[in-house]
Amino acid sequence: MAHVIVTGGSSGIGLAVARIFVARGDRVSLLARTPALLQSARDGLLAVHPNAQVCVESVDVSRETAVVDAVDRCEARFGACDILVASAGIVQPGLFEAISAEAFNRQIETNLTGSVNAARAVYAAMKTRRSGRIMLVSSGAGLIGIYGYSAYSASKFALHGFAEALRSEAQPHGVKISVCFPPDTETPQFARELDERPLEAAVVMGRVAPWSADVVASRIVRAIDRGIFEVFFGPTLYGLGRFGSLIKPLLNWWLDRAIGRITRR
Template sequence: MASTSDFKRVWFVTGAARGIGARIVDAALAQGDAVVATSRDASTLEQRFGAQPGLLAVALDVTSEAQSAAAVTAALGRFGRIDVLVNNAGFGLLGAVEEASADEVRRLYETNVFGLLNVTRAVLPAMRARRSGHVINISSLGGYRSGAGFGVYCSTKFAVEGLTEALHAELQPLGIHATVVEPGYFRTEFLEGSSLVVSPRIVDDYAPTAGQVREAAKRISLNQPGDPLRLAQAMLALVESATPPLRLPLGTDTLQTIRDKHAFVERETETWEQLSASTDFPKGT
């Protein structure tokens, strides 16, 4: 078995059995790094990656704080350190905000937000002890601009963005980086049933908005413009950087989304500036 000193980096990747997570694991292993790959079912990881000296497959339901702590303990027991945490586990919810049930919303937050927090809290003590590490949280173009049909999902990614901004400020003095990665539409299985829940309730009034998005998702699935293999290579470049960014948009669609939102916010702020500024106490009081 290879020793821990044989590996330049040790990655801990959640949601590693398919999609973006699996591509990141492949890329890290291919360049000789060690990877702790996690999924709810460890057998899917073994089938996907096979046995490799640098791979530790661990069963992990991120919604369990106890399982998160146990997975990190196993990772440190095997490799002695975690250099890069990739919080990738998550799923989508398609439907208008009103169409989503309380249970659907709760389950989405349990994985996309509370699960991310469980794993991050478990990993950070070891990173702080070494004064080294990189926390990478996978968001979305929907974490920068929300839209009809994906409002609840986008709200979880807005939470991920806010958490990462705070982590960036809190961890930087400790020598630890934090980056939120914002992929656009990449050609993975995300819009298929395994990663996307579609609210069964349909309100006819939302047919022109969220309803149109429901139909568009069917057409887009497996025809997305982004190349997940190139995304994985971008992740390798990200962790190589001595000064990684707080935000890393990936895909021309995300870049355009950011530009469009900035322009919208600028126009609206200018239009309402007088009313916005009128709420301060008068100067001198």
């Protein structure tokens, strides 16, 4: 019975991942910012699995000390973290010159620094035990830059680089690092994002129906089980992940033409 810590665990992909581990009988700790959403998530999990072991901690993952303290409390209750799923993230679309520096930096601090903080809180102990698994949730926007998503893409591209470097360091010590690149996914955040998404971004992102959080979560958990490093969703993201340097020049040419037709209207 593993102890699984999920950041961003109060909704969306994080909560869907938690449901899978709870159904397996694992001990699950949910970390997120909003206490009311965390309690609602816990209540929902216990309604289906009354004997489940679920604890919640309200924390802003961009604050390193707060994350370490929250993880310490979870481990005091359920034991050492066996699996970390770092899925906390925010997105606020907007043109680079229009989005505030505060909104830009907040996405970097949550999506990148927040994931690093969570990994740092569990990694040293995993390395000492020579076991443990860390899944970092990036995005399809971490494989190709999206119009109107300069901050979000920057944070998710950087998360991929962090995962590659950490994987190299962790591998000799028995710690498995993974990173996944979900497409648009049906979550509360996605619904809010659509209201702010630039029309031009729909050229790239609006042609594919969003995936369900449950399907995305099942693939994430399967990859954790199998120790797979990179997890792609669908043929387009697989192609970008595996052959991006060959594909993107042609894809960017097509996107530039399509976006140009919109901006000239």
